[in-house]
Amino acid sequence: LGVLAVQGATALIGADSTPVFQSSAQVTFGALYGERAIRATVVAPVPAAVSVHTGRRPQRVFVGGEALPGDAWQYDAGTGVVGLSLPSGTSQVQVRFDDLADLRPRQVAVPVQVASDGDASAAGSMELTVADERAFGSLQWSGREGFYEVQARRGGAAAAGVEVVTQASRRGDAVLLVSGSTLTVRGEAPAQVVPLDLLECRLVGAVTATRRLDKDSVPWTTSLVLEGEAFTGEGGGAVTRSTEHAGTHGGGCVYAWGTPGHWLSWSVEVPKAGDYSLVLVVASQEKVILRSVQLDGAPLSGAAVLRLEGTGGWGRSNAAEWHAMQPVDGEGRPLRFALSAGRHELRLENSLGQHMNLDCLLLAPAP
Known part of the structure; x- marks a missing residue:
């Protein structure tokens, strides 16, 4: 590949004194030289006859994306020059x-x-535009919400030279796709050949729904209670501890937790091995909040990402704005996960940037 450019001239002479480009009028000329094609931009104040040194006979000449008829351009084998108007x-x-x-x-x-x-199941299609040996397209996600490994494929293998881009939150090689998330594909399309024949989205962690518990249903006395303000680790931001919000369990909470990727962790000593369920006591004016959950460094089984509904307020002066939320399975039952006796670390991460105040977490022994 090579690039040449000249502004306001009638000729561009190469290092070997060969005219690379000539014009009957002063023009601005820029060109990218490749194995398959020479791509040039010519800006002419008046109609002009131009010649481009190619060194070999081309198959076709295009202007503005349209192929010129054979009598609209000439090739001089003696000089290796293509001429056109x-x-x-x-x-x-x-x-x-x-x-x-x-x-x-x-x-x-x-x-x-x-x-x-x-x-594997079909999930619609992406409209891809192929133009000037480039391919690009995008789609808005409408499928099941969760973390996906997304790959462009062709002929059963990874598509070469194709990039899948998204602004969604990432966890390793996976991206969090929720309703309205945008996936963009772009890549090279040599000779206008479509560079992919499939966009594969492999679910590695689904978004889990939560349900609101009545106050009388919160298992305070039988659960391990982790106060929000007593977190033992933090990264990607800095929350604020508060003792002024109304009706909190231990007299405090955390707020200002609105940055994507900002995480908090709690260390807990589990006295007895068994199945447990998780309860979060939260307050938020957001419509929907997403939080990723990890247990001992791995996504929590069945609850890698939690979807929590807003509570109508931040719990600053109204204790009724604090709601207890519990992850549930597809049939609405409390989601259970196994814990061994001993020390564990529970971690919550802000997935998409929604604000949520946290009073406490409960690990409730499953009946």
Whole structure:
């Protein structure tokens, strides 16, 4: 590859004194030289006859994405020069040495597949635009919410030269996709060949729903209670401890927890091995809050990401704005997970930037 450019001139002479570009009028010329094509931009104040040194006969010449008929350009084998006429204004010229016959943009529907627990199912398609040997497209996620490993594929293998971009929260190689999340695909499309035939989204951690517990249903006396303000680790931000919010369990809480990636952790000594369920006492004016959950450095089984509903306030002066929320399975039953006796670390991370005040966490022995 090589790049050449000249402004307000009628000729550009190469290092070996060979005219690389010539014009009948002063123009601005810039070109990218590649194995398959020379791509040039010519800005001419008046119509101009131009010649470009190619050194070999091209297959086709395009102006503005349209192929010129054979009698609209000439190749001089003696000088290795292609000649053509251009109108005034800006012209995008491609001199092609390959068999590409059409540069016009085209739309292609690429299937989207969701894989989970060994099963794969169709999940619609992404509209991909292929133009000027580039491919790009995007979609808004409407499938099951959760952490996904997303990969562009072609012929059953990873698609070369294709990038999948998203602003979603990440956990290792996985991205958190929720309703409305945008996935963007872009990549090279040599000779206008679509670089992928499948967008695969492999679910590695689903978003888990929570239910609100009545105050009388909160198992205070039988649970291990972790006060929010007594966190033992923090990263990605700094919460504020408060003793002024109304009706908190231990007289305190944490707030100002609104930065994506900001996490808090609590150390807990479990006296007896068994199955437990989790309860969070929270307050928030957000409509929906997402928090990732880890136990001892790994996503909590069945509850890698929690979806909590807003409570209508921040609990600053109204104790009724504190709600107890419990993760549940697909049938609405408390989500259970096993804990061995001994020390464990529970960690919550802000997934998408929603604010949530935290009074306390409870680890409740499952009946």
